[in-house]
Amino acid sequence: MRTPVFIAIQIAIAAALYFSFRAINNDYLFFAGYTVLEFVVLATAWNILGGYCGYVNFGSAGFFALGAYSAIFLYTVGQSVDDLFPESLADVMNLIFPLPLPIIILVGGAVAGLVGLGMGYLTLRLRGVFFAIGTLALAVVLQTFIVNWSFVGGSRGAYVIPPEKIPVFGPYIQFLFVLMLILVIVSLTTARLIERSQLGLGFATIRDDELAAEASGVPTLKLKLIATVVSGALMGMAGAPFPFYIGYVEPGSAFDLSYAVNSIAMPMIGGTTSWLGPLIGALLLGTLQQVITVTISSAANLLIVGMLLIGFVIVAPNGIVGLWQSLAKKWAKA
Amino acid sequence: MAELGEEMGKGMSAPILQVANVGKRFGGFVALEDIMLEVGAGERVGLIGPNGSGKSTLVNCICGTLRNDTGSVTFAGEAMDGLATHRRTRRGLARSFQLPRPFMSMSVAENIRVPLLYTVNARSGSRLAHGELHDRCMELLKLVALDAKAVKLPRDLTQVEMRKLELARAMAAEPKLLIADESMAGLSHSEVEDIVALLIRLNERGVTIIMIEHIMRAVMSFSQRLAVLVSGKKIADGKPDDVIKNKDVVGAYLGQ
Amino acid sequence: MDFDFNLLINAIVAGLLLGGFYAAVTAGISISFGMLDIVNIAHPGFIILGSYIAFLLNSNFGIDPIIASILMLPLFYLLGTFVYQVYYQSFERRGAETLRGLAFFFGLLFVTEVILLLVFGVDYRSVDASYIGSSLRLGAIEFPLRLLIPCLASLAMFICLEIFLSRTFIGRAVMAVSQDPQALQLMAVNPTRIKRIAFGISIATASLAGAFLIIIQPVIPSVGRDYIGRIFAICVLGGLGSLPGTLIAAFLLGVVESLTSVFYGPSWAPAVAFGTLLLTLAVRPSGLLGR
Numbered sequence: 001m002r003t004p005v006f007i008a009i010q011i012a013i014a015a016a017l018y019f020s021f022r023a024i025n026n027d028y029l030f031f032a033g034y035t036v037l038e039f040v041v042l043a044t045a046w047n048i049l050g051g052y053c054g055y056v057n058f059g060s061a062g063f064f065a066l067g068a069y070s071a072i073f074l075y076t077v078g079q080s081v082d083d084l085f086p087e088s089l090a091d092v093m094n095l096i097f098p099l100p101l102p103i104i105i106l107v108g109g110a111v112a113g114l115v116g117l118g119m120g121y122l123t124l125r126l127r128g129v130f131f132a133i134g135t136l137a138l139a140v141v142l143q144t145f146i147v148n149w150s151f152v153g154g155s156r157g158a159y160v161i162p163p164e165k166i167p168v169f170g171p172y173i174q175f176l177f178v179l180m181l182i183l184v185i186v187s188l189t190t191a192r193l194i195e196r197s198q199l200g201l202g203f204a205t206i207r208d209d210e211l212a213a214e215a216s217g218v219p220t221l222k223l224k225l226i227a228t229v230v231s232g233a234l235m236g237m238a239g240a241p242f243p244f245y246i247g248y249v250e251p252g253s254a255f256d257l258s259y260a261v262n263s264i265a266m267p268m269i270g271g272t273t274s275w276l277g278p279l280i281g282a283l284l285l286g287t288l289q290q291v292i293t294v295t296i297s298s299a300a301n302l303l304i305v306g307m308l309l310i311g312f313v314i315v316a317p318n319g320i321v322g323l324w325q326s327l328a329k330k331w332a333k334a
Numbered sequence: 335m336a337e338l339g340e341e342m343g344k345g346m347s348a349p350i351l352q353v354a355n356v357g358k359r360f361g362g363f364v365a366l367e368d369i370m371l372e373v374g375a376g377e378r379v380g381l382i383g384p385n386g387s388g389k390s391t392l393v394n395c396i397c398g399t400l401r402n403d404t405g406s407v408t409f410a411g412e413a414m415d416g417l418a419t420h421r422r423t424r425r426g427l428a429r430s431f432q433l434p435r436p437f438m439s440m441s442v443a444e445n446i447r448v449p450l451l452y453t454v455n456a457r458s459g460s461r462l463a464h465g466e467l468h469d470r471c472m473e474l475l476k477l478v479a480l481d482a483k484a485v486k487l488p489r490d491l492t493q494v495e496m497r498k499l500e501l502a503r504a505m506a507a508e509p510k511l512l513i514a515d516e517s518m519a520g521l522s523h524s525e526v527e528d529i530v531a532l533l534i535r536l537n538e539r540g541v542t543i544i545m546i547e548h549i550m551r552a553v554m555s556f557s558q559r560l561a562v563l564v565s566g567k568k569i570a571d572g573k574p575d576d577v578i579k580n581k582d583v584v585g586a587y588l589g590q
Numbered sequence: 591m592d593f594d595f596n597l598l599i600n601a602i603v604a605g606l607l608l609g610g611f612y613a614a615v616t617a618g619i620s621i622s623f624g625m626l627d628i629v630n631i632a633h634p635g636f637i638i639l640g641s642y643i644a645f646l647l648n649s650n651f652g653i654d655p656i657i658a659s660i661l662m663l664p665l666f667y668l669l670g671t672f673v674y675q676v677y678y679q680s681f682e683r684r685g686a687e688t689l690r691g692l693a694f695f696f697g698l699l700f701v702t703e704v705i706l707l708l709v710f711g712v713d714y715r716s717v718d719a720s721y722i723g724s725s726l727r728l729g730a731i732e733f734p735l736r737l738l739i740p741c742l743a744s745l746a747m748f749i750c751l752e753i754f755l756s757r758t759f760i761g762r763a764v765m766a767v768s769q770d771p772q773a774l775q776l777m778a779v780n781p782t783r784i785k786r787i788a789f790g791i792s793i794a795t796a797s798l799a800g801a802f803l804i805i806i807q808p809v810i811p812s813v814g815r816d817y818i819g820r821i822f823a824i825c826v827l828g829g830l831g832s833l834p835g836t837l838i839a840a841f842l843l844g845v846v847e848s849l850t851s852v853f854y855g856p857s858w859a860p861a862v863a864f865g866t867l868l869l870t871l872a873v874r875p876s877g878l879l880g881r
Binding site: 201209216 | 397420424428429436437449452456507
């Protein structure tokens, strides 16, 4: 299937989803759906570095929060233009700010991507294990900086008040939902393009045997940096609308550990070798979590995710997609 | 390749590989000590020595997989120190691994495609188009009699076939210098002859080859020059017939 | 000025005492990661588990936490060997990539934290012991006993580990397995069995470290995560597989953290460990006394 067709199909499905939710006319669907879509983006982004290259990122929350806090920063600047800038500039700035959310999303992605580049440059020349620990370090260091930065609210947190209604869509949540749908299409298409390209082949060699990859001419450091930047940028983009979705952000919620666990668990349960795995994992696990959180408790929810992760890692290392493939092989033989 | 032919005609003025005073330690253990080795363009050099003598460590240092603590490696007149392995491969320095390291998640053919895409196509002036890539791939597989298994995964290959794949993958990088690290372990008598013939044919096309082997028959029939490594030191380097009579060599290695 | 100097000295002393404790926390990882090459990122989870068990034994039976943790040593050892078996069967034997091993331990860390959360809730728990709250005074320098006792106990544990690794047969086999598994096999010793024992010991240290932790500070399940950074920072800074290196690095980190906390505020403390880690990885990955 050629990429434009793939994109067209996704747009069709997205449109169908959006309009059916609109017809049902229950805002909860949009709120819950946004969360699930957010997970799809995070899981797909994680998998580009984790599943394709074999480099584990424990700090997804860090990249996600970079996006969220870039948004908070830009929003806060927009709110206090007159206080921040001298009169001469203020008029110009008032025309630019408040920035539209799509632009903020791009900025969030750029910031996260740049940080990923920097961190990758520091740690990707070492063993994969040190990169993983480095990502954990990054998330904590970032959180500490944010906590101590009062402009974006510090530990008190920041309020972001989006408009209630927006032209074309009506309730603001629907606008956010559509933006997240677009991000899903962007990430799935990116992942699939990478998979099928020479770049994806290179990623796979890094995952299989980095020394042999180098000996075969694969520039492993460069490719790993590309993967880190793409992965980080996508996560940052997923995080940028978060303040507008939730209204009040404090560092604990933006840097929540569940982002790290979910972005690892979903691809590993769904299957890490293709774009389909994170999608399936995120859809299944995301919906499951919504159900459990509402019916039992959020702690029970995390427990189940954790146990599923351990279970799948031990028993079904190739995830649901892998299980499906081996079943299909068995049926083909029979 | 044409340049190498010219060089050979000139009488091999500059050596293609110069290993000078290379040393490597792991903690307290000295793996290599003051290794000097020169290989002329187009030569067929054999490298032998007991297990643990440092042969693979030397290869790793030459190719950049390990950083040598002392000394320098010069390839085709260019200093290699600090250069990443993939850059050395792209400049024409390729190696096969002693224990085969195929890319397990991809087919045999795709294993060959990697160096074709990432080494051959990365060099300016030699881009292979899609169709040519496929042909080149199958050509290489035929050379090692693996063309019938092109779509198989490495885990479905025998040990011997994996060694052949390993060699083919190194050859796919179109090297000027190929280091073949124990490519023939476990092969039958006729298979060994096939690989030696293959390597000689490759050499006739201008590729310098360093063969690391324990199979003396193969080393003697192949090498124009023979170097011996024992406990991290080079103890002999010269004509094969002379070297095997060297009493140090016999004592340390051949006598076993 | 006199006041600042006093503050400085006490901050350094507190840092050193804390550093001794950090060494105990890291000892287990020094063994599992430094020597066995197993990235047991779940180690802090086991430590917190040790803290809570010490808490239970202390609040229900009045047993001193350190004594309690010593009683629990065999249990933690067995837990360690069990975890190693699962890890070995699922990953090391199949030669699987580090990815799944890391995900496994991460999942383990996470699940441990959530289970403790479900059982004990979010209230801070602490222990009662006669020495908590009082201090030893030497001139102007104060040695809080809740820091001093765990520090001394940690050093004792460290010395025991060092003696074990260098003097006993099994200990030396553990050192050997990290450097040359083939040599072990030639001596007819099963490397897997040695690794299992070593891993069991590494988890056993968590029992002691957990008790030390809950003496020093009240705990909630998420405290474990604060220690991931410290543990790996110390491990890397000290040089993998070097117990003396771990000790030095632990003291260093303790002092730097303490000084940062006193002079710049405690909210910067978490960044110190991880910042140190990133710096070390960037500048000198083999650490101070690396192998």
